[in-house]
Amino acid sequence: MKQMTLIALGILAVSAGAFAQAPDQAAIDKALMAAPAQLKAGATVIKWKSDYTYDTLKKGTNRLVCYDKSGMPTAQPFFVECTSLANLDRVAQNLKFEAIPDKKASQAAFDAAEKDGTRVKPEFGSVWYHQMGPDAEHLRAHMTIAVPGATSKTLGLPETGSQGGVWIMNAGTTTAHLMTPGE
Numbered sequence: 001m002k003q004m005t006l007i008a009l010g011i012l013a014v015s016a017g018a019f020a021q022a023p024d025q026a027a028i029d030k031a032l033m034a035a036p037a038q039l040k041a042g043a044t045v046i047k048w049k050s051d052y053t054y055d056t057l058k059k060g061t062n063r064l065v066c067y068d069k070s071g072m073p074t075a076q077p078f079f080v081e082c083t084s085l086a087n088l089d090r091v092a093q094n095l096k097f098e099a100i101p102d103k104k105a106s107q108a109a110f111d112a113a114e115k116d117g118t119r120v121k122p123e124f125g126s127v128w129y130h131q132m133g134p135d136a137e138h139l140r141a142h143m144t145i146a147v148p149g150a151t152s153k154t155l156g157l158p159e160t161g162s163q164g165g166v167w168i169m170n171a172g173t174t175t176a177h178l179m180t181p182g183e
């Protein structure tokens with residue numbers, strides 16, 4: 001009888017563990033929706049906490065990190081993002097500034113950090129992948145490439161999209177990034 005009880009408890013423990021992991025797997029799968037197919041299996045997945053730190057849900061083997069921003073300030077109802085692990089300090093700073101309820105105060109925090117040099121720079125050449133929309137059935141893909149400090153003079157690309165090709169948005173700032181037509 002004792003052995004049967006131990007077996008039953010063992011089965012319950014394994015089942016409880018499987019149920020406990022199920023929500024994490026759903027969160028991992030959702031965050032990975034923004035990852036390119038060839039990087040998805042090796043991507044790290046994190047979950048942001050309210051203090052702008054994070055828990056690692058899945059440790060990856062490449063430099064890509066993905067997370068869910070759905071419902072966060074300034075994010076669409078469905079919003080998942082992937083970028084380089086090197087950009088996590090930048091993302092944490094963005095989340096902190098975006099959480100300021102007053103839009104003008106939020107933008108002032110971004111502007112002040114840019115002006116005083118405390119704005120965290122993204123990794124030059126790193127890619128930001130997004131899937132966003134009102135819900136999972138109506139998503140729009142968006143991708144940018146970080147080129148902090150880049151200008152038309154340094155990269156030879158225009159600073160507006162009026163010519164229809166790749167262009168530098170927010171040129172000369174830490175937020176400078178390459179935009180492509182249709183993105």
